Amino acid sequence: xxxxxxxxxxxxxxxxxxxxxxxxxxxxxxxxxxxxxxxxxxxxxxxxxxxxxxxxxxxxxxxxxxxxxxxxxxxxxxxxxxxxxxxxxxxxxxxxxxxxxxxxxxxxxxxxxxxxxxxxxxxxxxxxxxxxxxxxxxxxxxxxxxxxx
Amino acid sequence: xxxxxxxxxxxxxxxxxxxxxxxxxxxxxxxxxxxxxxxxxxxxxxxxxxxxxxxxxxxxxxxxxxxxxxxxxxxxx
Numbered sequence: 700x701x702x703x704x705x706x707x708x709x710x711x712x713x714x715x716x717x718x719x720x721x722x723x724x725x726x727x728x729x730x731x732x733x734x735x736x737x738x739x740x741x742x743x744x745x746x747x748x749x750x751x752x753x754x755x756x757x758x759x760x761x762x763x764x765x766x767x768x769x770x771x772x773x774x775x776x777x778x779x780x781x782x783x784x785x786x787x788x789x790x791x792x793x794x795x796x797x798x799x800x801x802x803x804x805x806x807x808x809x810x811x812x813x814x815x816x817x818x819x820x821x822x823x824x825x826x827x828x829x830x831x832x833x834x835x836x837x838x839x840x841x842x843x844x845x846x847x848x
Numbered sequence: 849x850x851x852x853x854x855x856x857x858x859x860x861x862x863x864x865x866x867x868x869x870x871x872x873x874x875x876x877x878x879x880x881x882x883x884x885x886x887x888x889x890x891x892x893x894x895x896x897x898x899x900x901x902x903x904x905x906x907x908x909x910x911x912x913x914x915x916x917x918x919x920x921x922x923x924x925x
Contacts, residue, residue: 707892714890751896767886788849793882798889810850811857811864824879830851832873833858838902838918 708733709743710752713765718799721784723762723770754845763846767794779803789832796820871915880909 712732716724724732730740741760747753754764762770769775769785777784777795779802786792789807796803805818809830819826836843852858855872862869873881884905888894897905899918906916914920 711890711892718890767882767889789851790849790878790881790885792851793879794886794889797879797882798886800887807851809853809857811852811861814853816851816853818875820879825875828875830853830875831855831858832849832875832878833852833861834849834870834873834915835867837870837915837920838906839920841918 705733705735705739706743706746706750709735709740710747713753713762714768714798717765717768717770717784721782723765723768726760751842767791767798774808776806777803778806793818793820793825796822871911873911877909877911881905 709729712729713724716722716728716732726737726740726744730737733740735743744753744755744760748755752765753762754766755761756763764770764787767786767790769787769791771785773785773787775786775788775792777786777792779796779799784795786795786805792805792807796805800822802822803820805816805820805825807816807818808814809816810833816828816830818828818830852861858872859869861867885897902918903916906912
């Protein structure tokens with residue numbers, strides 16, 4: 700029977716590492732943090748993926764997404780303090796300052812024109828800026844291909 | 849979930865890519881979704897909202913209809 704507390708510790712190790720360093724931890728770094736074997740952490744990863752709080756690359760161990768954070772470079776950059784994070788999408792770009800409870804700058808672009816879009820996000824929301832967000836995929840299909848979504 | 853400078857740019861993008869035009873979300877609505885999903889993400893007790901909670905969150909910010917229903921079968925789910 701999987702220990703839900705173990706999965707929580709794995710999840711927190713991933714998210715806190717991302718918040719502190721802006722990059723996704725390796726399997727070994729997570730294993731050291733939670734004092735478990737790599738195979739135990741891999742099993743925890745699989746359960747976290749099923750709960751949709753983690754997305755892995757095809758190797759099954761490299762973290763692609765721990766939403767709102769991205770493990771790979773994207774067009775959505777978020778500056779909070781002296782750190783710069785990558786977010787997975789427009790929603791997650793606002794999710795980074797929301798998760799960190801800190802003001803930040805979202806640096807992205809208009810998908811059609813390529814024009815830069817710069818949003819300043821206070822702790823209670825973004826400053827007004829002429830932009831809209833298009834959701835191309837219905838909610839029921841988001842996890843069919845979450846990277847495309 | 850992409851940023852666009854205006855609704856006109858969205859329409860161009862959909863037309864150029866042969867993609868269906870889907871609902872637009874305002875910056876204020878997106879912020880409310882970001883807070884609902886992620887404000888507790890770094891907490892021990894956090895979890896992703898379930899389907900009923902998702903529907904309630906979307907309704908609260910004015911996003912209604914089958915597009916926003918995580919269990920809708922209207923789109924071939």
